[in-house]
Amino acid sequence: MYRPRTFFAAFPSIIILALCLLILTSCAADTQPKIAPLESLQAHLQPFAAPAGFTPKISETVYVPVYSHIYHEDSTRATLLTGTLSIRNTDFKNGIILKSIAYYSTEGKLLNELCPRPLTLGPMASAEIVVPRTNTQGGSGANFVVQWMSEKPVSEPLVEAVMISSSSAQSVSFVSRGQVISRSDGAKTP
Numbered sequence: 001m002y003r004p005r006t007f008f009a010a011f012p013s014i015i016i017l018a019l020c021l022l023i024l025t026s027c028a029a030d031t032q033p034k035i036a037p038l039e040s041l042q043a044h045l046q047p048f049a050a051p052a053g054f055t056p057k058i059s060e061t062v063y064v065p066v067y068s069h070i071y072h073e074d075s076t077r078a079t080l081l082t083g084t085l086s087i088r089n090t091d092f093k094n095g096i097i098l099k100s101i102a103y104y105s106t107e108g109k110l111l112n113e114l115c116p117r118p119l120t121l122g123p124m125a126s127a128e129i130v131v132p133r134t135n136t137q138g139g140s141g142a143n144f145v146v147q148w149m150s151e152k153p154v155s156e157p158l159v160e161a162v163m164i165s166s167s168s169a170q171s172v173s174f175v176s177r178g179q180v181i182s183r184s185d186g187a188k189t190p
Contacts, residue, residue, distance in 0.1 A: 032134070032135045032136070032137050033132035033134055033135045034135075035103065035112055035114060035129060035130070035131055035132070035135060036114075036129070036130070037114050037115065037116065042127055042128070044122065044125055045098070045119040045120065045121060045127060046119065046120045047117060047118070047119060047120075048097045048117075048118040048119060048120045050118070054151070055186055056097070056149035056150060056151065056184070056186055057150055057151055057152055057153055057185070057186045058149065058150050058153060058154065058183075058184070058185055058186060059099070059147070059148065059149035059150075059183070059184045059186070060147070060148055060149075060156070060180050060182065060183045060184075061145060061146070061147050061180070061181050061182040061183075062145070062146045062147075062148070062159045062178040062179065062180055062181065063143060063144075063145055063178060063179050063180075063181045064085060064143060064144040064145075064146060064159055064160065064161050064176065064177075064178040064179075065141075065142075065143050065161065065176045066083040066085060066131060066138065066142050066143060066144055066161040066163065066176065067081055067083065067140055067141075067142065067161075067163050067176075068080065068081060068083060068131060068135060068136045068137075068138045068139060068140065068142055069081055069136060069139070069140055070140060070163075070172070071140065078140070079165050079172060080133045080134060080136065080165060081133060081163040081164060081165045081172070082130065082131065082132060082133040082163070082164050082165070083130070083131035083142075083161055083162070083163050084128055084129070084130050084131070084161065084162045084163075084164075085101070085128065085129040085130075085131075085144050085146075085159075085160075085161050086126060086127075086128050086158075086159070086160055086161070086162060087101075087121065087126065087127045087128075087146060087148075087157055087158075087159050088125075088126045088157055088158040088159075089121045089122065089123060089124060089125050089126070089154075089157050090124070090155045090156065090157055090158055091123055091124070091154040091155045091157075092123055092124060093123055094123055094150060094151075094152050094154045095120045095121055095122045095123055095125075095150075096120075096121050096148050096149070096150045096154060096157055097118050097119070097120055097121075097148060097149050097150065097151075098115050098118065098119045098120075098121055098127065098146070098147075098148050099115070099118050099147040099148060099149055100113065100115055100145070100146070100147040101113070101114040101115040101129065101144060101145075101146050101147075102114070102144065102145045103129075103131075103138065103142065103143075103144055104138070104142065104143050104144075104145065105137060105138050105139055105141075105142055106138065106139030106140060106141035106142060107139075111137055111138060111142075114129055121148075121157075129144075133165065144161070144178075145181075146159050146178065156180075159177075159178035160175055160176060160177045160178055161175065161176045161178075162174075162175050163175075163176070
């Protein structure tokens with residue numbers, strides 16, 4: 001004789017299924033593709049060892065918006081983007097020192113410090129950091145804060161982010177320029 005299963009008889013199976021889903025969901029949150037630190041892929045960047053009594057002639061902090069996704073149609077549909085932070089030394093003769101590159105989320109939370117030690121970027125050289133398309137932890141309002149300095153007067157570097165998505169039938173790409181949010185010329189203030 002056939003006896004239909006009741007909800008309570010299936011209860012242990014429901015609990016096991018719910019736990020499996022919870023574990024899979026929490027694992028998925030930890031599988032965000034990592035953002036590689038600046039020096040890991042770029043051999044031309046050399047560590048900077050400050051000489052005794054070092055005082056930078058110029059230093060700046062630059063804010064750069066970078067978008068891991070942009071919304072379309074409404075706030076529930078988003079296109080994922082690959083973001084590339086590009087730092088270009090525009091001086092023909094002198095290097096600059098990259099002091100810090102911090103990556104922040106939409107909420108203003110520090111997610112990564114991508115330049116854990118000062119690095120020298122030579123004359124006319126460039127450095128890049130790539131935020132993979134599927135790394136969405138920064139959100140639509142993510143940003144980089146780049147701190148650089150120089151021992152000598154130099155032309156300012158060009159700091160910008162390039163975002164691109166080519167995974168759909170329609171490609172999207174755009175650039176956002178960095179904005180200087182603080183500057184010091186090395187002069188002592190009373």
